Amino acid sequence: MSQIEIKDAAQLKLMRRAGLVVSDGLAAMCGAAAIGVTTRELDSIGREVLERNDAKSSFLGYGAEYGAPFPAVACISVNDTLVHGIPDDRPLEDGDVVSIDFGAIVGGWHGDAARTVIVGSADPADVALVDATREAMWAGARQMRDGGRVGDVSRAIEGYVKSLPVRYGSLREYTGHGIGTQMHMEPDVPNWYRPRPTARLRTGMVLAIEPMLTRGTHHTLELDDEWSVVSRDGSRGSHWENTVAITPGGVWVLTEADGGESLLGDLYAPLAD
Structure with a gap:
């Protein structure tokens, strides 16, 4: 526990600012994901966000x-690229499954979240x-309690x-994590x-909770770019993540626009608007 960062109320409010930037950016990028x-x-x-x-x-x-410094502000992973995809000039095609992972720093505090969208016609x-x-991410978030x-x-x-x-296959080499003054901190949060x-x-x-599932197995390979992680069997994947805080009254999802109110019910306990 000595290595795990505990935030006070003022620090959680600062992290909420970073979380809202992440939420804004993901909404904008997901909304723009279209054929071509x-x-x-x-x-x-x-x-721009x-x-x-x-x-x-x-x-x-x-x-x-x-x-191998990451060259972009978002990891954008398409179809069988599961996580850490490097943005490039490949146009999105009808039916593509696109996972977008995005992080922001405001006042020295990090926010980190991911969403997955389907372009055009959806299988x-x-x-x-x-x-x-x-839903697996929300199942984990509901267990955040003192x-x-x-x-x-x-x-x-x-x-x-x-x-x-x-x-579904659930990735094992990649996990959720603590977050605060750094993006990746103790403790690791496995999805199994x-x-x-x-x-x-x-x-x-505060934990970044992030299930990563595939339609096949959990086995992966890292490409020669030293970042992109693909499914070994070619199956498509999905990634969903939120930065989730434990407050004195319950749970506050820092990277959701509504703080998680719509899905947490009585667990929802924000410290700021």
Whole structure:
């Protein structure tokens, strides 16, 4: 626990500012995802949102210390590219499944979230995949309570996915994470349950909860660009993420425009408008 960052009320309110920039950017990019639009053009929209809000990118230049800095402000992953896709000049096509992951820094505090949309005509199986990923994220978010454990979040995500009539692959090499003054912090938040002790949840903890599902298996490969992660079996994937805080009264989703009110019910407990 000594390595886990606990935020006070004022700091959570600052993180909400970053979260709203992320929410705004994702809404703009998802709304612009259409047949013929390139992923690089979507990334440019994210850059405009950051500039308009006097915010910095959590993603641009990330990983420079390892020799491969990320070159964009959004990870945009299409079809069998599951996460960390680099925006390029590929035009989107009818039926493409597009996952957009976006992060912003405001006043030194990070927000991080992801959404998945389908361009044009939607395969019902892809719609079901996206719905499953989104609902798995909310299942995990509802376990954010003082006195619980990170494993409760993981168990809820896995339990929801396994309860579905369709079998999905759930990525294991990539997890949710703590977030605050850095984008990736302790603790890791796996999307599957492991029967071993995990960190205690406390008021003031903030986690990025992010299920990543595929229509096939969970096995992945990293491409030569050192970022793009694809499904080994060529199956399509979906990614859904929110930055979620534990407040004294319950749960506050910092990267949702309504703070999560519409889906959290009595758990919803914001500290600011």
